[in-house]
Amino acid sequence: MFKLLKTQGSARRGEFETVHGTFQTPAFMNVATCGAIKGALSAFDLKEIGCQVMLSNTYHLHVRPGDDVVYDMGGLHKFTRWDGPILTDSGGFQVFSLAQLRKIKEEGVSFNSHVDGRKIFMGPEESMRIQSHLGSTIAMAFDECVENPAEYSYAKESCARTERWLERCKAEMKRLNSLPETINKNQLLFGINQGATYDDLRSDNMKRIAEMELDGYAIGGLAVGEPKEVMYHIISVVEPFAPKDKIRYLMGVGTPGNIIEAVSRGVDLFDCVMPSRNARHGHLFTNGGIINLNNKKYERDESPIDPSCGCPTCRNFSRSYIRHLFKCGEMLAMRLCVIHNLYFYNNLLRRVRDSIDNGTFDEFRRENTEKLDTRI
Amino acid sequence: MFKLLKTQGSARRGEFETVHGTFQTPAFMNVATCGAIKGALSAFDLKEIGCQVMLSNTYHLHVRPGDDVVYDMGGLHKFTRWDGPILTDSGGFQVFSLAQLRKIKEEGVSFNSHVDGRKIFMGPEESMRIQSHLGSTIAMAFDECVENPAEYSYAKESCARTERWLERCKAEMKRLNSLPETINKNQLLFGINQGATYDDLRSDNMKRIAEMELDGYAIGGLAVGEPKEVMYHIISVVEPFAPKDKIRYLMGVGTPGNIIEAVSRGVDLFDCVMPSRNARHGHLFTNGGIINLNNKKYERDESPIDPSCGCPTCRNFSRSYIRHLFKCGEMLAMRLCVIHNLYFYNNLLRRVRDSIDNGTFDEFRRENTEKLDTRI
Numbered sequence: 001m002f003k004l005l006k007t008q009g010s011a012r013r014g015e016f017e018t019v020h021g022t023f024q025t026p027a028f029m030n031v032a033t034c035g036a037i038k039g040a041l042s043a044f045d046l047k048e049i050g051c052q053v054m055l056s057n058t059y060h061l062h063v064r065p066g067d068d069v070v071y072d073m074g075g076l077h078k079f080t081r082w083d084g085p086i087l088t089d090s091g092g093f094q095v096f097s098l099a100q101l102r103k104i105k106e107e108g109v110s111f112n113s114h115v116d117g118r119k120i121f122m123g124p125e126e127s128m129r130i131q132s133h134l135g136s137t138i139a140m141a142f143d144e145c146v147e148n149p150a151e152y153s154y155a156k157e158s159c160a161r162t163e164r165w166l167e168r169c170k171a172e173m174k175r176l177n178s179l180p181e182t183i184n185k186n187q188l189l190f191g192i193n194q195g196a197t198y199d200d201l202r203s204d205n206m207k208r209i210a211e212m213e214l215d216g217y218a219i220g221g222l223a224v225g226e227p228k229e230v231m232y233h234i235i236s237v238v239e240p241f242a243p244k245d246k247i248r249y250l251m252g253v254g255t256p257g258n259i260i261e262a263v264s265r266g267v268d269l270f271d272c273v274m275p276s277r278n279a280r281h282g283h284l285f286t287n288g289g290i291i292n293l294n295n296k297k298y299e300r301d302e303s304p305i306d307p308s309c310g311c312p313t314c315r316n317f318s319r320s321y322i323r324h325l326f327k328c329g330e331m332l333a334m335r336l337c338v339i340h341n342l343y344f345y346n347n348l349l350r351r352v353r354d355s356i357d358n359g360t361f362d363e364f365r366r367e368n369t370e371k372l373d374t375r376i
Numbered sequence: 377m378f379k380l381l382k383t384q385g386s387a388r389r390g391e392f393e394t395v396h397g398t399f400q401t402p403a404f405m406n407v408a409t410c411g412a413i414k415g416a417l418s419a420f421d422l423k424e425i426g427c428q429v430m431l432s433n434t435y436h437l438h439v440r441p442g443d444d445v446v447y448d449m450g451g452l453h454k455f456t457r458w459d460g461p462i463l464t465d466s467g468g469f470q471v472f473s474l475a476q477l478r479k480i481k482e483e484g485v486s487f488n489s490h491v492d493g494r495k496i497f498m499g500p501e502e503s504m505r506i507q508s509h510l511g512s513t514i515a516m517a518f519d520e521c522v523e524n525p526a527e528y529s530y531a532k533e534s535c536a537r538t539e540r541w542l543e544r545c546k547a548e549m550k551r552l553n554s555l556p557e558t559i560n561k562n563q564l565l566f567g568i569n570q571g572a573t574y575d576d577l578r579s580d581n582m583k584r585i586a587e588m589e590l591d592g593y594a595i596g597g598l599a600v601g602e603p604k605e606v607m608y609h610i611i612s613v614v615e616p617f618a619p620k621d622k623i624r625y626l627m628g629v630g631t632p633g634n635i636i637e638a639v640s641r642g643v644d645l646f647d648c649v650m651p652s653r654n655a656r657h658g659h660l661f662t663n664g665g666i667i668n669l670n671n672k673k674y675e676r677d678e679s680p681i682d683p684s685c686g687c688p689t690c691r692n693f694s695r696s697y698i699r700h701l702f703k704c705g706e707m708l709a710m711r712l713c714v715i716h717n718l719y720f721y722n723n724l725l726r727r728v729r730d731s732i733d734n735g736t737f738d739e740f741r742r743e744n745t746e747k748l749d750t751r752i
Contacts (some may be wrong), residue, residue: 034700034701034704034706035697035700035701036485036704036706036708037708038699038706038707038711039416039707039710040415040416040706040707040711041708042692042693042708042712044692060704064700064704065696065699065700065703066378069676069700070676072676073678073694073696073697074675074678079696079697080697081692081693081697083444108431165681239713279412299441299445299448300445300448302449302450315459316418316420316457318449318455319420320441320445320449320455321411321449321456321457323441324410324411324440324441324445324455325410325411325412327440327441328410328412328436328440329710330412330414330416331411331415331416331707331710332412332413332416332417332418333416334416334707335416335418335707335711338416
C-alpha cells in the first residue's frame with residue numbers, strides 16, 4: 001500500500017494506495033472534524049484546494065449525529081460526498097482533551113460527553129466499531145495521549161496499556177472487516193507511538209508496535225505542550241525503528257516550518273487544525289510569512305492575500321475586501337481565508353514533494369523553514 | 377431601458393437594460409447587505425444560483441468600510457467581484473429602522489451609527505454621493521419609510537418631504553453623473569412611492585413622482601407591519617398611476633406567495649432578506665411548501681431538501697447531512713441552505729416569467745400562491 005519512491009537524506013517521497021484512491025506523500029490531511037471543514041467548506045471545495053486526504057473525528061461523530069446515523073446513511077463518504085481517502089482518529093485524543101470526568105481502566109475510558117454530559121464508555125473495541133461504522137479508509141488505534149510534561153512512571157504505564165489496547169484494536173478490526181454488513185471491508189489500521197518525551201519509552205514502544213505489521217505508524221503525543229526542539233528530537237529518536245516500508249504520520253503538527261522539519265526527519269503524513277483555525281481569525285500563511293488581515297494597513301490594499309498564490313481566494317479577492325468582511329462579521333471572510341490557508345498547506349506539501357523529486361529539498365528547507373513561520 | 381415584452385392581466389414580462397447587463401423581469405434581487413450574501417456566499421456563488429441583480433445597502437457600506445474605501449477600491453463591482461447589475465438602497469430604510477437618536481429636518485436626518493454611535497448626517501445629496509461612490513447600477517432615492525400604522529397627518533407631511541427630497545436626489549445625481557471622477561456615469565435613479573396605508577396619499581404621490589420621468593418606480597413602506605391584504609390593496613391602488621413603460625419595484629417583499637400576488641398586480645422587481653435569513657435557521661422553501669430541517673424526522677432522511685430542485689445543494693447533499701451540520705453549529709449548514717433558498721427564489725421568478733411567456737401565469741398563481749407559503 002505504501003510505496004517509497006525516492007529519498008533525500010531522511011526525507012521520503014512516496015505514495016499510498018487505498019480503496020478510495022492513491023495519495024502522494026509527504027501529504028497534509030485536511031481536518032473535517034464533524035464531517036465538514038470549519039469555515040463553510042464542503043467536500044467539493046476540498047477538491048478545489050488540492051486536498052488529497054480528509055480527516056474526521058471519531059469522538060465528535062459518535063456524539064453527533066451518532067455513528068449509527070452515519071452508518072445508516074451509507075458511511076462518511078456518502079454522507080459528506082468526499083470520495084477520496086478519509087482517515088478517522090480513534091477518539092482517544094478528544095476523550096483525553098475534551099471530555100469531562102474521565103476514568104481510565106484496562107477496558108477503556110468512561111467519560112461524560114462535552115455536548116450534553118451523557119455518560120460514554122470507549123475502549124479499543126468501541127473505537128474500532130465506531131470507525132468501522134463510519135467506513136473510513138484508515139482507522140487509528142485507540143490510545144492514551146499523555147500531556148507533556150508527564151511523569152516517567154505514568155508515561156511508561158500508559159504506554160504499556162496503549163500497546164495492549166493496540167492488540168485488541170487489531171483483533172477487533174480483523175473481525176469487523178470480515179463482517180458482511182461492514183461498509184469498508186478493507187479498512188486500514190495505523191498504530192500510534194507514545195512515550196511522552198522519554199527517549200527509551202518512545203523507541204521501545206516503536207520497536208514493539210513495528211513488529212505488529214500494521215498499515216502505518218503514527219507518532220502521537222507531540223505538539224501537546226513541549227518545545228519544538230523536543231518534538232524534533234523525539235521524531236529523530238523513533239524514526240530509525242519505524243518500518244521503512246510503512247507510512248509515518250505525525251499527528252496534529254503543525255506550522256509550515258514544523259512540517260518541513262518533520263519531513264526532513266522522515267515523516268510522510270500530517271494533519272493540523274492550525275491553518276483553518278488561524279484563517280478564521282484572519283491570520284494567513286503566505287510565501288513571504290504570516291500576515292494578520294485585521295491590520296489597518298490592509299484597509300485599501302488591492303492585492304490578494306498572497307500575490308504568488310493560485311488559490312480561488314487569491315485569484316479573485318483583495319485584502320481590502322476580505323478585511324472589510326471580517327470587520328462586518330461576514331462568514332464569507334472565514335470561508336475565503338480557510339480556502340486560502342488550506343490551499344497554502346496542500347500546496348506547501350506539493351512543493352515539498354516536488355523538491356524531493358528534483359533533489360532540491362535541502363535548499364527548499366533552508367529557504368522556507370524560518371521564513372514561512374515568521375509574522376510579517 | 378425597461379422594455380415591456382408581454383402581459384397577462386396586470387402581470388408583466390419585461391427586460392431591463394443597464395450598463396452592467398440586461399436582466400429579465402419579473403426578477404428577484406439577492407441581498408448582499410455589506411457586499412456579501414450572509415451565509416458565506418461570494419459573487420461567484422451568485423452566478424451559480426441564478427442571481428440576476430445584487431442589492432447592497434448604502435447605510436451599511438457608508439458605516440463599514442466607508443464609501444470612500446469602496447470608491448478607492450474602484451467601486452462595488454470591483455470590490456465584490458459581482459459584474460452584473462447592482463441596486464443600492466438609499467440608506468433611508470436603515471436610518472429609520474437601525475440608527476439611534478435620529479432627528480428629521482428638511483435638510484435630512486441626523487442619527488447615531490448602530491456600530492459605534494458616531495454622529496452621521498444623511499440627506500438626499502449625501503445619499504446620492506454615497507451611492508455614486510459605490511458606483512451601483514441603480515441608486516434609490518432618499519426617502520422616509522413610515523411605519524404602519526401611521527397617523528394620516530404625519531404620513532402626508534412625510535410624503536411631501538420625501539417628494540421634495542426626490543427633486544434634490546434627481547438634481548444631485550445629474551450633477552454627479554457629469555463629473556469626470558464618477559465611477560458609473562450612467563447611474564440610474566428610482567423614485568419611491570410612499571403614503572403609508574392611505575389610498576389618496578399613495579395615488580397622489582405616485583401621480584406626482586410619475587411626472588418626474590425617473591428610471592424606475594418603487595413602492596416603499598410596505599411589509600412594515602400591515603396585513604398582506606392591505607399590501608395587495610395598496611399595490612392595486614398605485615399601479616394604475618405608475619408609468620407603464622417603467623419598471624416597478626416592490627421593496628422588501630416577501631414570501632413566494634406575496635411575490636406571485638404582487639406580480640399579478642403589476643410588479644416587476646423584488647428584494648427580500650427572508651430567503652437567506654430563514655435558510656440560516658434551517659427554514660427552507662420547497663416546491664411542496666416550507667420545511668424546518670431541525671425537525672428530528674429528517675435525521676436519517678437521505679433525500680435532498682427539495683427533490684425537484686436543481687440547486688448545487690440539492691444536487692449533492694442529503695437532509696440528514698445538512699441537519700447534522702446545523703446540530704454541530706457548522707457554518708456549512710448555513711451556506712448550503714442559503715444557496716438552496718436563494719436558488720429557489722431566483723428559480724421561482726424564472727418560473728413566473730416562463731408562465732407569463734406561455735400565457736399560463738393564472739394557473740401558476742392558482743397552484744402556487746398558497747402552497748409555497750404553507751409549512752409542511
